[in-house]
Structures are given as structure tokens and as C-alpha cells.
Amino acid sequence: MATEDHGVLISLEDYERAAERSMDAGAHGYAYGGAGDEITLRDNLASWRRLAIRPRMLVGVGTRDWSVTLLGARRPHPLIIAPMAFQRLAHRDGELATAEAAAATGSVMCLSTLATTGAAELAQAVPNSSRWFQLYVFTDRGVSRELVAQAVEHGYEALVLTVDLPAFGVRERDLRSRVRSASAEMVASAVAAGASGAMSPADFAALIDPDLNWSDLERFAAESPLPVIVKGILTPEDAELAVEHGARAIVVSNHGGRQLDTVLSGADALPPIADAVGDRVDVFVDGGIRRGTDVLKALALGARAVMIGRPVLWGLAVDGAAGATRVLEILLGELDLALALSGAGSAEKLDHGFVCPAHWVAHGR
Numbered sequence: 237m238a239t240e241d242h243g244v245l246i247s248l249e250d251y252e253r254a255a256e257r258s259m260d261a262g263a264h265g266y267a268y269g270g271a272g273d274e275i276t277l278r279d280n281l282a283s284w285r286r287l288a289i290r291p292r293m294l295v296g297v298g299t300r301d302w303s304v305t306l307l308g309a310r311r312p313h314p315l316i317i318a319p320m321a322f323q324r325l326a327h328r329d330g331e332l333a334t335a336e337a338a339a340a341t342g343s344v345m346c347l348s349t350l351a352t353t354g355a356a357e358l359a360q361a362v363p364n365s366s367r368w369f370q371l372y373v374f375t376d377r378g379v380s381r382e383l384v385a386q387a388v389e390h391g392y393e394a395l396v397l398t399v400d401l402p403a404f405g406v407r408e409r410d411l412r413s414r415v416r417s418a419s420a421e422m423v424a425s426a427v428a429a430g431a432s433g434a435m436s437p438a439d440f441a442a443l444i445d446p447d448l449n450w451s452d453l454e455r456f457a458a459e460s461p462l463p464v465i466v467k468g469i470l471t472p473e474d475a476e477l478a479v480e481h482g483a484r485a486i487v488v489s490n491h492g493g494r495q496l497d498t499v500l501s502g503a504d505a506l507p508p509i510a511d512a513v514g515d516r517v518d519v520f521v522d523g524g525i526r527r528g529t530d531v532l533k534a535l536a537l538g539a540r541a542v543m544i545g546r547p548v549l550w551g552l553a554v555d556g557a558a559g560a561t562r563v564l565e566i567l568l569g570e571l572d573l574a575l576a577l578s579g580a581g582s583a584e585k586l587d588h589g590f591v592c593p594a595h596w597v598a599h600g601r
């Protein structure tokens with residue numbers, strides 16, 4: 237695809253570079269950056285590249301099947317748009333454009349609690365997108381209850397409870413740029429929780445309850461009319477607890493390397509978690525997925541689907557809904573080719589036999 241300003245954009249990395257040129261430096265640093273020395277951020281990408289694919293031949297791959305079952309429903313493919321706060325910092329159309337990209341590609345979109353578009357407005361503007369609602373539980377539980385009620389009323393199909401942000405990871409890029417992620421007024425949930433004026437990302441995070449615990453999850457899951465997905469699990473011990481306390485699915489995630497630096501990557505955390513929970517709940521993974529081959533490896537290691545974060549923002553920043561759509565289409569095209577050339581043919585046929593440790597040195601390209 238050729239766009240006027242950015243030349244030919246054929247990979248997610250092309251969009252990443254183009255987005256850096258399109259975005260204000262503070263907003264770009266907020267979206268791009270990770271916590272501390274950004275070791276986990278870099279390892280999120282490198283860990284998929286430490287895996288090699290073991291392809292099988294002569295199996296007949298003329299008809300490929302990308303479809304998967306998520307929370308009991310058939311979906312056309314395994315891509316979910318990760319919840320990301322403040323999308324109007326990337327493009328004026330923000331979450332509405334992301335929802336259009338979700339609808340255009342049959343992806344599930346997960347709307348953040350800290351979205352710059354309300355849950356009701358998004359559902360009314362793009363009614364045909366599949367949507368989940370990501371919940372940060374605020375210290376003011378009444379506001380969180382109201383957010384859940386809105387999600388239920390407006391056709392969100394699941395609640396994604398993010399559990400890896402009891403405190404805010406130190407992102408040095410943001411401290412240096414002094415980015416103000418948004419005025420509180422852009423984020424309706426924050427206003428409801430009592431915020432006002434210019435806010436840094438850390439100011440928004442201070443609204444979140446640091447004392448959330450497993451019994452809260454149990455109560456919440458028991459009372460919730462929607463299935464509850466727990467996002468931010470990195471150990472089989474916690475995966476087991478999440479299942480015991482009512483989670484219907486787990487997202488293996490380190491929050492895109494933005495919380496505790498030097499925690500393990502999703503790719504490294506996934507296999508023991510998938511083994512521990514088996515078929516009891518769906519397991520999803522995110523962090524550093526930039527190629528169709530990364531998606532294939534995630535499914536082979538036991539994920540049912542993957543969440544895609546930053547690349548969607550890069551598409552959004554470059555060309556609004558069309559850019560975010562194109563990013564997802566590129567990834568789906570690459571997944572299709574990977575399914576053909578690996579001999580898997582279908583997303584649901586992937587298993588551990590399709591991957592092994594790679595013996596090359598993973599360059600951080």
C-alpha cells in the first residue's frame with residue numbers, strides 16, 4: 237500500500253517507523269515505551285524470535301482455516317485488539333477508528349477503562365464490532381460497578397479484568413517528556429472517579445485500587461453477567477488461582493513491558509500456563525507479536541488467540557481507521573501464509589510439534 241507521506245507500508249515495522257514520524261514526541265514515547273531499562277519490552281519481541289517453526293510438507297493446504305473458538309463463540313481468526321488507553325493521543329478519531337478497524341477485519345476490540353471514548357458512544361457509533369470491556373477496578377468501587385453496567389447494557393461480550401497494575405510502572409520516557417496523557421475530561425471514567433485537569437498517565441493509575449485480591453475476583457466473577465477474563469498472568473500458580481476463583485479465560489501478559497521491568501515475556505510464560513490450565517479455560521497471550529509467524533508460534537504453544545497492542549496504534553496514528561485496518565490485514569495475510577508453509581493449514585491444528593528452540597542468535601531487529 238502506498239500512502240502519500242510514508243511511501244510503501246508492507247509490514248508492521250513499516251507502520252511503526254511511519255507512526256514515529258506522525259506522532260507528537262511525548263505521545264509516541266508514551267505508546268512506544270516500557271518500564272525501567274525496557275529489558276522486558278525488548279524481550280517481548282526477541283522471545284518469539286528465539287523459536288523456530290518445524291514445518292510439515294505434503295499435507296494439502298489449499299484451503300486454510302483461520303477460525304478459532306473464543307469463550308465458546310466461533311471467530312473468524314485469532315486476533316484481538318488489546319486494550320490501550322488514551323487512543324485519541326494517536327489519532328483524533330481514537331477508539332472509534334479502532335472499532336471500525338475491528339469491524340472491518342472481524343477482530344474483537346477490547347476497550348480500555350481509560351479510553352478517550354465512552355463505552356456507550358463506541359457501541360452506538362460502531363454497533364457491528366465485537367467488543368470486550370477492559371476493567372481497572374478503581375478505589376471507588378461504585379464507579380467500577382457503573383462501568384460494568386454500561387458494558388452489559390451496550391453489548392460488550394466479556395469483561396477483561398487487568399490485574400498487573402496495582403501500582404504504575406515507572407516509564408522513564410514519560411518522566412523525561414513530561415507527557416500529559418490527556419486532560420481528565422477526555423476520560424469519562426476518570427471524571428466519574430473524581431479526577432480533573434491535566435493528568436499524567438501515573439495520575440490516572442493512582443485511581444486504581446492497589447488492594448484488589450483473589451476474593452474480589454471470586455465475588456466479581458460470581459456476580460458478573462459477562463464472562464470474566466483475567467489479564468496480566470505470568471505464572472502457572474496464578475493461572476490456577478484465576479481458574480479456581482472464576483475466570484473464564486486468562487491473558488498471559490506483562491502489559492507490553494510497561495509494568496515491572498525484567499519480568500518474563502508472554503512467549504516464555506505461556507507454555508507452563510497452557511499446560512497447567514489445560515482445556516478448563518481459554519488462554520490468550522500478548523506482547524511483541526509483530527508477524528504472522530509470531531501468531532502461529534503463540535497458537536502452537538497453547539494460546540487460543542493473541543492480543544495485538546502497539547501495532548494497531550501505529551496504524552491508527554498513520555491513517556486512522558484505514559491504517560489500523562491495514563495493520564490487522566497485513567498480520568492476517570502473514571498468518572495465512574504461515575499456516576500454508578508450516579503445513580498446519582488450520583489455526584486449531586497447531587500444537588507444540590510446530591515449534592522448537594531456535595539456534596540462531598535473536599537479533600533485536
Ligand SMILES: Cc1cc2nc3c(=O)[nH]c(=O)nc-3n(C[C@H](O)[C@H](O)[C@H](O)COP(=O)(O)O)c2cc1C
Pocket residue numbers: 266267268280318319320321348349350370398467489490491492493522523524525543544545546547
Ligand atoms: C499505549 C498503551 C496503553 C495501554 N493501556 C492499557 C490499558 O488501558 N489497559 C490494559 O489492560 N492494558 C493496556 N496496555 C497493555 C496492552 O493491553 C497489551 O498488554 C500490550 O500492549 C501488548 O503488547 P504489544 O504492545 O507489544 O502488542 C497498554 C499498552 C499500550 C502500548
